[in-house]
Amino acid sequence: MKSRLLIVYLKELLETLRDKRTLGMLALFTLLYPAMIGFMLHQGIDKSTKGEREGIELAVIGAAKAPTLMAQLGQKNITVKETAPMDEEAIGELLRGKKVVAVLRLPEDFIENYYAMRPARVEVWYDSATDTGPQRREVEDVLQAYGANVASARLLAHGVSPAALTPIQVQRYDTGTNAARSAVVVGSIMGILFFPAFMLSLSAAVDSTAGERERRSLEVLMAQPAHTWELIGGKWLAASTLGIVGVTLELILAHVILKWLPLEEIGMSWSLGWGDLLLVCLVTVPLSLLAGALHVALAMNAKTFKEAQTILSIVIIVPFIPGFVVSFLDLKTADWMYLVPMMSNQTLVKELSKGGDLGAMPYLLTFLCSAIPALLIVAFASWRMKSERYVLAV
Incomplete structure (x- = not known):
């Protein structure tokens, strides 16, 4: 029962x-x-690995002015698309089309400032409303590395060790x-x-x-x-x-x-x-x-x-x-x-x-x-x- x-x-x-x-x-x-x-x-996962799977396409205006920089970009799986000069409105239209991660523009006075050892301006145009942030940061990392290499070469040319600019070397160990x-x-x-x-x-x-x-x-x-x-x-x-x-x-x-x-x-x-x-x-x-x-x-x-x-x-x-x-x-x-x-x-x-x-x-x-x-x-x-x-x- x-x-x-x-x-x-x-x-x-x-x-x-x-x-x-x-x-x-x-x-x-x-x-x-x-x-x-x-x-x-x-x-x-898809967003974080998109750059590795599809590569990064970067439009560059004035690429011939910095061949070494273009070579470093290519080493990081960044495809450089040399682009004719364009105004701000055209750059914005290109970015909204999502065909490139960013637009790198080297001004007319880039070579002059570079050889005069003055800061040579490099413009990075991007659209923050898109989901290309990680890929854009990879481009910026290459630009920073390029700038550091140029600075080291200039210091060596003047008989100064680049190590003098880094009195402290921090090493990080993550145990997590x-x-x-x-x-x-x-x-x-x-x-x-x-x-x-x-x-x-x-x-x-x-x-x-x-x-x-x-x-x-x-x-x-x-x-x-x-x-x-x-x-x-x-x-x-x-x-x-x-x-x-x-x-x-x-x-x-x-x-x-x-x-x-x-x-x-x-x-x-x-x-x-x-x-x-x-x-x-x-x-x-x-x-x-x-x-x-x-x-x-x-x-x-x-x-x-x-x-x-x-x-x-x-x-x-x-x-x-x-x-x-x-x-x-x-x-x-x-x-x-x-x-x-x-x-x-x-x-x-x-x-x-x-x-x-x-x-x-x-x-x-x-x-x-x-x-x-x-x-x-x-x-x-x-x-x-x-x-x-x-x-x-x-």
Whole structure:
């Protein structure tokens, strides 16, 4: 004989799965956020490697005046397109066409100033509204290197060592790994994957409480020989199941995408293994249980379906606030962050992405900080449901 809790759970879950809109929402959130993460990172990788793949085309006016400079540009995979003199309006039109990264113009007095050892002006024209910033900076690096070489040659011609201009030589050693550098970015991006835990359980929780009250089917359910904790427990577990399934699939899909993307092209990495991911999925289960409990308990207080939706649409913003405040204040990771639901999950993923050994305590705290409030909320809702006058609003 099945337990009454299981019967209520299966009944609510079956009714939820019959709703095509709920299934559509589950599929949407499961695919949307990982796809967004993959698309954004892919675009970043594409932009950073565009110069290497396609090369850099640079329009140069007066290229014959600086043959050595043109040779150095060619060594850096920068294609020089010698261009006839043009005015400012024509240069702007050329840049808006996005056929070249920038326009390099050497004025008429360039050679005269160069041989007179006066600063020879070089004009770099570019359009900051385009996405050619990295390629333009490569051109500017070549110009700076060219200027430094000329300065060194002049000093040597006068019997002065170029080393006299650099009394201090700074050597930098970066001990940070790609995983540690990318932890903040990737961890923040992954943090959005936990939000659907609150979105996916909302519809089922509202329909099984405020919706049943409007349809007058809640009275029939309460007349059955079942305890209030069995009724509330079944509704809670049915609503939470959608969140558990959706978030787990999201995390797995995002993990596959991050493993597939060449993050090393932009100095990032994703070091989580499948074992770490399964542990993250496990400790995230209570977050979905907390979301389901919160939705069921609050929707019980609403007299209509629309009122419940309005209340919960405001409440689901609350879990975002702690993470937003921590990010805004740029706080370092602390133990207390593992005691705040949802922020604990975000912190755990961020620290795991650094590749270090966290130990068992962060996992335990992340699990309990959502599991304990979920059980307390369900117990409170079960206690309040004992009052038919309260539940039925009579």
